[in-house]
Amino acid sequence: MNNENKTKHSFQSEVKQLLHLMIHSLYSNKEIFLRELISNASDAIEKLRFSVISNPKKFINHNNTAKIQISIDKTKKTLSxxxxxxxxxxDEVKNNLGTIAKSGTKSFLKNISNDKKEKNDFIGQFGVGFYSSFIIAKKVCVFTKHAQNLSDTGTLWESEGQGEYTIEKIKQKEYGTKIILYIKETEEEFLETWNIKNIVKKYSDHISIPVEIENYDEKTKLFLGRKLIKHKAYGLKIKKEISAKSYQEFYKYITHDSEEPLLWSHNKVEGNQEYTSLLYIPQKATWDMWHRENKHGLKLYVKHVYIMDDAIQFLPNYLRFVKGIIDSQDLPLNISREILQDNKITQNLRKSLTKRVLTILNNLSETDDIKYQKFWNIFGLVxxxxxxxxSINQKQISNLLRFTSISMQKKEQTLSLKQYINNMLPEQEKIYFITADSYESAINSPHLEIFREKNIDVLLLSDRVDEWMMNYLPEYENKKFQSVSKSDISLEKLIKNDKLNIDQKDQNIDIFIEKNKNILGNRVKDVRMTNRLINTPVMVLTDTNDMSTQMAKLFSAAGQPIPDVKYLLEINPKHPLIKKIQNIKDIxxxxxxxxxxxxxxxFAEKGTLDNPHQFINRINKLFIS
Structure with missing residues (x-):
């Protein structure tokens, strides 16, 4: 056909403003154009698939082999x-290319002009993705033909982005769309195959449509093609069609981990929200897992198009070890990290994915003790x-906790709270625990003597987060937690049958207690006898509502002021040393x-003394007296 049918048109005024902004390089992330064009191509293919299913008689020339093809010609300096x-x-070309059909154009242009930090995030929201081509192209040609069109006529749209464009009818046998970008001299990096390959893999590796790249070979004078996307979009396939090996390979691909994952969960949800998630639990922790502010999170895709890495908004921080992808059909392509945070769809996805992770961990804990123990040993602290x-999922998290105790006789944390409750004494009212700096310190604490004697189990907590954690774990299965280093009425009830049996000649223990009160003064809250000790002469406790020793240590380590902790001093009247001392007359x-x-x-309680030299001097005096 000749050019008699070519018509010239002016861009809509808003498009002129938009093109001016793009051409003048307001977009620092120029590669975004390829994401948009591949996304449009993918949408066109998906739309055709749906149309064929809905009305197959109108698409009799439909070819079932969907594809997206990228061609580079360095001689002509074109990217297609x-x-x-x-x-x-x-008519669709005439109505769609040259205008911005959606409302809110003025708001878009204002935002894109004024907020250069967010400039890349606006592409896609108002149907302007196609125009991002002019970021790197001095001329754009669009060859297109509708799949219902049985003639040999297609449409060519051309523009240099300077305010005008032309449309004409052309000869075209195949349906579909081909966009040719004539690359600016300043942007010839986009004619490098390796660069295009990396961009495609970065942004579009998850889409279900095969993407191929062709590069013109000067020697053979041929376009040589190769497929870019090797990994299938597993989220779009039926789970039973994916082998365990494929899941493992995909995990290694997206995480760069050399080891296979511990377990994974592939889930597709349809309804009010449509999304696909593929979540992995690794076998080992990353080196920066304890740096809460370091990068973590899921890979986010929207409508099968890559949006960003490390999207932390979809899982809480305590699940930062989880790797994988989330592919939402409801979020907009232009979504930014800031918008994600307050987006209602994001919040709903976060709730669903959190419950999903906790559910698969709970199932693992109930079905595979060995594998769950491996998980706990690595990620239990987090x-x-x-x-x-x-607080919403506190019960589910509590079920996943593992501890060691005085009955376990080993350091490894394997005891669940459910098991502890099943092993409790019939008359036992509370779950007893002790916090300490180390397992050795906890297991050897004098606080445990009566518990061993009465065969009452005590959880031994020595991880650095334990004291802090117990402030948020008041009870489990209606059983309250009780620190054995604090005064407690329930324990007194358990051991109420143990009489002190003080002989008549030892009644002066009351006098000894008064001497302790007088000498120690306001350094102690009280001094009293106890039957909680077996092999130790004295110990200190904190009162029920006072700050514990371990919590005071946490405050100190964080540089926070510590309130004055006054202890309760408990004396074992049966101990030989106490019997000896109370008879001393020399004041x-x-x-x-x-x-x-x-x-x-x-010293036994805190592990330190304010004045250890003074303590040593007292011992020396007693040695020589």
Whole structure:
């Protein structure tokens, strides 16, 4: 056909403004154009698939082999993107290319002009993705033909982005769309095959349509093609069609981990929200897992198009070890990290994905003790953070916790709270625990003596987050938690049948207690006898509502002011040392003994003394007296 049918048109005024902004390189992330064009091509193919299913008689020339093809010609300095999707009619080209059809154009232009930090995030929201071609192209040609068109006539749209464009009817046998970009001299990096390959893999590796790249070979004078997308979009396939090996390979591909994942969950949801998730639990922690602010999160895709890595908005921080992808059909392509945070769709996805992860972990804990124990040994500390961060799912998180205890006789944390409750004494009201700096410190604490004697189990908590964690775990299955280093009425009930059995000649223990009160003064909250000790002469406790020793240590480590902690001093009247000391008449000598015993109890509780030299001097005096 000749050019008699070519017509010239002016861009809509808003498009002129938009093109001016794009041509003058307001978009620092120029590669975004390829994401938009591939996304449009993918949408055209998906639209054709749907149309064929809905009305097959209107698409009798439909070719089932969908493809997106990219061609590079360095001689002509062109980059072409072809798809065999539904294509456009002449009227559709006339109505769609040259205008911005959707409302909100002025708002878009204002935002894109004023907020250069967010400039890349606006592409796609108002149907302007196609115009991003002019970021890197001095001229754009669109060859298109609708799939229902049985003639040999197609449509050519051309523009240099300077305010005008032309449309004409041309000869075209195949339906679909081909966009040819004549690359600016300043943007010839987009004529490099390796660069285009990397961009496609970065933004579009998850789409279900095969993407091929052709590069013109000067020697053979041929276009040599190769497929760019090797990994299938597993989220779009039926789970039973995907082998375990494929899931493992895909995990290694998206995480660059050399080891296979511990487990994974592939889930497709349809209804009010449509999305696909593929979540993995690794076998090992990353080196930066404890840096809460470091990069983590899921790969986000929208309508099968890559949007961003490390989208932290879809899972809480305590699940930061989870890897994988989320592909939403409801989020807009232009979504930014800031918008994600407050987006209602994001919030609903976060709730669903969190429950999904906790469910698969719970199933693992109930079906595979060995594999779950491996998970807990690696990620248990991080999971404990969830008790403070996620009150909604606190029960599910509590079920996943593992501990060691005095009955376990080993350091490894394998005991669940459900198992602890099943092993409780019939008359036991609470779940007892002790926090300490180390397992050795906890297991050897004098606080445990009566518990061993009475065969009452005690959880041994020595991880650095444990004291903090227990502030958010008041009870489990209607059983309250109780620190054994705090005063407790329920424990007194358990051991109420143990009488002190103090002989008549030992009644002066009351006098000894009064001497302790007088000598120690306001350094202690109270001094009293106890039957909680077996092999230790004295120990200290904190009162029920006072700050615990371990919490005071956490405050100190964080540089926070610590309130003055006054302890309860408990004395074991049956201990031989107490029996010996209480009979001492020399006031100075008994004062040294009382001070030394108190500091001994403080040292056992805190692991440090304010004045260790003074403590040593007292011991030396007692040695030579």
């Amino acid at each position: 993107i072809y798809d065999n999707g539904i294509g456009m009619t002449y 999971l404990k953070e969830g008790l403070a961060e996620d 100075e000598k008994i004062s040294i003994w009382i001070e030394m015993l108190f500091e001994q109890a403080i």
